[in-house]
Amino acid sequence: MFSKIWTKKYTESYSNNIKKLRKVLDEADAVVIGAGSGLSTSAGLTYGGERFEKYFSDFIEKYNIPDMYSGGFYPYETLEEYWAWWSRHIYYNRYIDVPKHVYEHLLNLVKNKDYFVITTNVDHCFQRSGFDKERMFYMQGDYGLWQCSEPCHQQTYDNEEQVKAMVKKQKDLKIPSDLVPYCPVCQKSMTMNLRCDNTFVQDEGWYKAKNRYENFINKHKNSKIVYLELGVGANTPVWIKYPFWKMTMNNPKATYVCINYGEATAPDEIKEQSICIDDDIGDVINKLQ
Numbered sequence: 001m002f003s004k005i006w007t008k009k010y011t012e013s014y015s016n017n018i019k020k021l022r023k024v025l026d027e028a029d030a031v032v033i034g035a036g037s038g039l040s041t042s043a044g045l046t047y048g049g050e051r052f053e054k055y056f057s058d059f060i061e062k063y064n065i066p067d068m069y070s071g072g073f074y075p076y077e078t079l080e081e082y083w084a085w086w087s088r089h090i091y092y093n094r095y096i097d098v099p100k101h102v103y104e105h106l107l108n109l110v111k112n113k114d115y116f117v118i119t120t121n122v123d124h125c126f127q128r129s130g131f132d133k134e135r136m137f138y139m140q141g142d143y144g145l146w147q148c149s150e151p152c153h154q155q156t157y158d159n160e161e162q163v164k165a166m167v168k169k170q171k172d173l174k175i176p177s178d179l180v181p182y183c184p185v186c187q188k189s190m191t192m193n194l195r196c197d198n199t200f201v202q203d204e205g206w207y208k209a210k211n212r213y214e215n216f217i218n219k220h221k222n223s224k225i226v227y228l229e230l231g232v233g234a235n236t237p238v239w240i241k242y243p244f245w246k247m248t249m250n251n252p253k254a255t256y257v258c259i260n261y262g263e264a265t266a267p268d269e270i271k272e273q274s275i276c277i278d279d280d281i282g283d284v285i286n287k288l289q
């Protein structure tokens with residue numbers, strides 16, 4: 001029963017797909033990258049296993065937290081503990097170097113093209129890896145930004161300096177009380193600028209990025225364009241996956257590409273215009289260099 005999985009990567013259709021993908025990328029006038037968490041996992045930013053145990057052993061021991069994702073939802077009793085968790089989470093996913101060079105290699109593929117990135121990732125890896133920040137739409141927020149928890153005003157704040165101080169000064173799973181961040185306007189607690197509910201702050205930068213993305217999509221709606229979907233899960237398809245399918249359906253010159261470990265599929269309606277590759281994203285990108 002395992003033979004199918006073992007041989008999948010080496011079948012003829014797999015190498016044909018790589019060839020086809022290289023050709024459509026070479027010939028494309030524009031590329032839209034739609035990226036989900038699978039891309040960062042491939043770049044080594046894993047949320048469980050060894051990496052999680054290395055950085056959070058004390059939290060695992062005290063609270064039995066199963067992985068980094070779950071730890072963000074734990075109801076910590078104090079803000080000092082909450083920020084001990086979050087500062088460490090932000091630091092290791094946003095401010096240290098990305099473990100593998102998957103994003104840089106991806107940039108090599110598109111840097112001479114008219115490209116744009118839309119992503120649900122909040123770890124800022126695109127920008128950290130040299131992508132043009134004018135060509136990106138981070139619609140779900142950024143670990144590097146805070147906002148008022150209310151929110152009493154629509155503004156976000158860089159947190160790098162404070163996060164680094166919190167990581168450095170925390171002890172026994174708590175940060176010193178004087179480092180707990182409060183809103184400069186209403187004095188309520190600050191919180192992460194992440195879309196989890198309707199308190200998510202969309203500041204001026206967010207709207208500008210959204211406009212740039214929509215203009216790009218409009219400009220290229222009839223172009224020879226590649227919608228390159230990388231590691232987008234089935235949980236939040238409304239931002240990237242469904243629009244990519246629809247835009248491909250509406251443009252006979254478009255190609256939809258789905259690279260996803262375990263979930264590489266396309267609907268029948270666009271089958272002839274699709275390339276689906278079930279493999280590690282970093283491995284596929286290396287084969288295209």
Ligand SMILES: [Zn+2]
Pocket residue numbers: 148149150151152153183184185186187188
């Ligand atoms: Zn406020």
